[in-house]
Amino acid sequence: MTLKLSLKAAGAFSLLLCSGLTFATSQADSHLSAQGDSAVSAKPPLQAAPKISALADRVAQYALNTYGDETISALSTLIPFKTVETEGMTPLTHPEFIGFKAQLKSLSQSLGLDYSDQGYVVLIGLGEGEQKLGVITHGDVQPADASFWQQDPFTLDSQSQPGFLIGRGTEDDKGAIVTAMYAMKAIKDKGLALNRRIELLVYLAEESDWAPLKAFLTDFTPADINITIDAEYPVVTAEKGWSEIRLTIPKMPKTPKMPKMPKNGKAASSASASLDGFSGGAFDSQVPQQAVAKISGLDKKTIAALKDKASAQQGMKYQFEQTSSEGQVNGQLTITAEGKSTHSSTPEAGVNAVTHLAELLKGIHFARSESAMTAKFIQQMVGLGLYGEQFGDIAYEDDFMGPMTLAATLVKPNDQGTEIVLNLRRPVGKTPEQLDLETHQALEGWQAQHQVSLEGIETYWGEPKLMDKAPHLQTLLSVFGHFTDTPSPRPVAIGGSTNSKLFPNALSFGPAMPGVEYTGHSEHEFITKAQFMLNLQMYTAAFVELAASTEELSEQAKQGTKQKTKQAAKTGAQRTSD
């Protein structure tokens, strides 16, 4: 008897008992002893073992068999719309958004789902009634820099890497929309009676502006239980608060290059160098892929030393370009740093080009300038750490939610100077007032040390969210555990921030696997075909468990269930005697 069989058997039981949750504990125990996992057995799980109804399992299998391929072609029709926030336009006026909505409408119609355009929100539903299961997604995407992609980021690429579906929005969050729609279609095909209307909500400005969604929710009654499919599995019950510190290093008058007393030979040889440009990053919530420094007045020895140091940096690639121009001692050196972009809520998955470039330049004495102070700020206040270790007393962590992260995401010269954006994700444990105080203290210390007045200092502290009492937590954990053979999945906390914060009882459920790099917001966004198919199964099963009535099954479904239940009774008895 395989483990899988015993899990399915347990699933049949839950259908028989209807409220199967209380029954689950003994299954959990027998499952664990069967696994012989002493580390886990030593501490009995609080959560029940994975088990889902036979019906959910069967409809999920049907969805996969019937619509697996079709979901991929449907996804390929959504990716080409560049639903990127654009200045001067809104989702109501932007042709790409209008086209995207038209495509969603046509897809909904072809699947027999109801469709309603509410402006910033599109509702796609199955079933009637006041009681609803809400499924929260978004249709807007982050910008993509085509120069980093092998193929057009807005064309679904399923060829260049076998098993991968590559394109902007595949993981975040158009893939999730398609999966949810086909899960609903499978349920519709099977004629299951619903005790909750399934309502997919597609918001169109999740990446840029939550205000229109908040406004929408003032006269829209959301479901009382919601699933957000914009993060990761198993189930996210805590999200860190999206936070930000912005400041500007002001423009500075040119000062004559003053040779300083060298601390070491290297500094002496570069005493007349000047940093003429330092910038990097693409947008607030992405760990920068690229950064650029422009330097003049460096001697050959220092450049050679820089190249050595550059090649020793893990995960970074550098380009050194020299031009000799008149009036410059040795011409200008442009250093282009390439790291690895990632979502700023998971900075450990990327290599920050800005902080690494700043680190590379550490130890060179540059004449005082806006760019030199910018690099110094990054070196001294951020460094290569990911958790605000160098930023005064700001760093802290929570046992469940983990450490606050701090990523330098944008360094951008403008009319006032160079703006620096630090994107932070904070767990519970400190108040916004305390964080604000610590931030200002840290910045004051730095300004005093360098005789600089930072301009435009702004802070924003988003609220961390804890949602560990939602009624459908156990069901979602069971669905995940069942389809991934995970004995006792536990809820997780993430650094990302989804709009689930705005909905009652909203739990994040996928679409990314735990421990697997999240590629949304990166310049290599993809979802594997295998994951896409697994998501189709899991969303179908979750919708069945949460929205389908077990009492109003078709005769065929009842018949199937009875048979499986008999088997389950047998195998269940065997298992408990193991």
Ligand SMILES: [Zn+2]
């Ligand atoms: Zn998203």
